[in-house]
Amino acid sequence: MASTSHLSILLFSLLLLLAATSPTTAKNPRALVLPVTKDASTLQYVTKIAQRTPLVPVKLTVDIGSRFMWVNCEQGYNSTSDRKVRCSSPICPPLRGCGGNICGLGPDNRISKTGTFGDVVTDVLAVQSTDGSNPGPIVSVRRFPFVCGTAFVSQGLASGVTGMAGLGITNLSLPAQFASAFKFPNKFAVCLSSSTNSPGVIFFGNGPYVLLPNVDVSEPLVYTPLIKNPVNTASGFLGEASADYFIGVKSIKINGKALPINKTLLAISEEGKGGTMISTVHPYTVMETSIYKAFTSTFVKQLAGVTRVAAVAPFEFCYSAKGFVSTRLGVRVPQIDLVLQSKSVVWSMFGANSMVEAREGVLCLGFVENKPHAYF
Structure with missing residues (x-):
């Protein structure tokens, strides 16, 4: 898994963590928000979603350049709403495996430098909505696609983490899938903390991105392509x-x-x-x-x-x-x-x-x- 970049950069910033509220339904929120914490042992950035039926919390390591979300399906994955994706489905990308008419992709762990092959599956996923300033209701996607990983490819992840959240430039990444499901722009903002004691946040969709002390952090920024x-x-x-x-x-x-x-x-x-x-x-x-x-x-x-x-x-x-x-x-x-x-x-x-x-x-x-x- 050799990367060829000559400068790999991680940006740090102190942030407000938006608290979760009780699950409700909302079709088209303005934006979504995920909390991010820095694991003290591994220094990995970890977020949490709710997935499956019934909903259970799932911790994922954030990989901003990974292609999709993958979850270890070998250990304790129980749901009444998961469905394997057929090769003929528009969800299944052109460059993929196809065995028994089931779409397959390769979960990739760039921390442990391991990879495997797994089925593409859909299941319920729930996440916090926001207006950019305050938390809104938790909203859900009935058939959110992810890839089934294994215990092998999960090696090296932080304690309690069972997969990775991919935010990369693909149609299966979290930003692209959230944008498709909720009809907002395919964009996201990541603000991470250098401290294991201060939380961070990921916004998906439209701004503002208001953090303490009531500042829209998107306004004073200088932009680069x-x-x-x-x-x-x-x-x-x-x-x-x-x-x-x-x-x-x-x-x-x-x-x-x-x-x-x-x-x-x-x-x-x-x-x-x-x-x-x-x-x-x-x-x-x-x-x-x-x-x-x-x-x-x-x-x-x-x-x-x-x-x-x-x-x-x-x-x-x-x-x-x-x-x-x-x-x-x-x-x-x-x-x-x-x-x-x-x-x-x-x-x-x-x-x-x-x-x-x-x-x-x-x-x-x-x-x-x-x-x-x-x-x-």
Whole structure:
């Protein structure tokens, strides 16, 4: 399952968790919302849905670039409303398996680097609706498609998690299926927390996306186009385009100075290699080796006055927390800027995003090198 992106990024933000209400029915909500928590042991982002008849809570690890939702059907899957999808169904994609006239696809776990094959199934799925500011009634889809996984492909998932929620660029992903079922735009907003104590949220459909303290976070944002990689970046999907989301980083700056890197690595090649991929299954930003060395060399030189301490895996550059000054944006460290489609469109990262408390009293630069077979 070799990924070929040269910069894999995870965005962090503190958010409001919208509480669930009692199940009711509503046909066309403005939007939907899923709570997201960060698992302390695995650092995976975990959400929860209700599925089956009768409804039961199902915990899923969020993979923003995965093609569909899959659930382990081998252990405790009991429902009176599940139905296998026939190969002739419009739900069944063109590139799939077909045995006994049952549509089949390959559940893919990019955390444990495993994959398998399973039936495409529909069942009842219930989720929280919202007007963007307040929780609404729980709404349901009678025949929501997913793929049956196994205990084997579930290895490496957080405790209590029985599958993965795929938000990728396909017709079977959660955003596409919710948009089809509830007739709202096929779009979603993901806001994740870097803390295991602060919740995050995923909105599906129309804004506003109002968070504490009563701020619509979609209004002050600067936007950049999402780029589609024509070559797949996951296992088991030869011949298909990637379902992952990429952004067009043009250069990387530290404290306003551009790094001396090979910028061709920041673009997606004809073979689908390179580029900057958004990821929720890799807990830290992963860089191609030459970019990582230029980045860390420049960053570390500007922290020369702070006491270095022993490295804490998987990080290479760690420091005594006593040497930093705290600000409202985290500890004071060099500012990191990803320059996007123009010089005025910049993704800036400060201490709260770039430094990780690896253990008590130790802060590490939260970027890792993409060594062969280490992260992808």
